[in-house]
Every structure is written in structure tokens, then in C-alpha cells.
Amino acid sequence: MNHQLGQPQPSTRPVPAPGQVAYDPASGRTGVVQAVHSVAELCFDHRMSSDRVAFLRPERGGVEWTADAGALRFPADGEGGAQHPHAP
Template identity: 80%
Template sequence: MNSIRRPAPGQIAYDPASGRTGVVQAVHTVDELLFDHQVTSHRVAFLRPERGGVEWTADATTLRFPPQGDAST
């Protein structure tokens, strides 16, 4: 069982693939999605910059909490 705690909807997450941080809007399994998500894992996260902006998708299994004091977006 995977015991690593990952950010959940409403929490700030760091996406290592894009190098950005954002607020997790939702997490879905690939079976729930009707578009080409281009994520290789079975869970897709939707993130949005903290101050608003364009939402992006990320591999939910790679998200992690940003270091304390990190304000990069």
C-alpha cells in the first residue's frame, strides 16, 4: 500500500512535470475522463494557479506538497 500523502482537492500542490505549483481542483481516474489526458498513470489531477489562470492536468501520483515558503507558480 502506498503510504505517501498526496495533495487533495483544495490544497496547493507542486507538479514536478511542469515545475509549477497550483491548487488541486479535482482528481479523477482515467476511466472517468472523455478526452485525451496524456497522463500515463491511472489518476489525473486538475490544477489551477493560486491567483487564477489556465488550468492544467498532471499525473496525480507525482504531485507533492511544495516546500514551506515556496510561492512559485
């Protein structure tokens, strides 16, 4: 029995979860997802079009940023990589 009849169906596209590397198309950067929260849980002006906000941090450390969790995806080869070169 489908109890969510008439409700929007969740995306079948796999999305990065906390601890995974994600590409943020709005900033063009990749980072490790630290957390994802509903906008209702936040106490600041998030200015996101989605109802969820993701907190990301550069893979090698640095300043955390917020992103629209609905827009995140797994990075394709070369996306965001120029800012985070691989260690030798």
C-alpha cells in the same frame, strides 16, 4: 483480515487533495488541486502514466492544467513560488 492480498498497497506518502496546494514536478508549477479523477472517467487523451489525473489551477487564478495525480506532492520551500509571489 486483509481482503487486498496480492493487490498493490497504496502509497503511504501524503498527497495533496482537492483544495490543497500541490507541486507538479512535470511543469515545475504549484497550483490548487481542483479535482482528481480516474482516467476511465475522462473523455480526452490524458497521456498520463498514472491511473489518476489531477486538475490544478494557479493559486491566484488563471488557466487550469492537468497533471499526473501520482506525481503530485506538497511543495517544498521555494518550489513553484517564483510564479506565485505572496501578496504584501
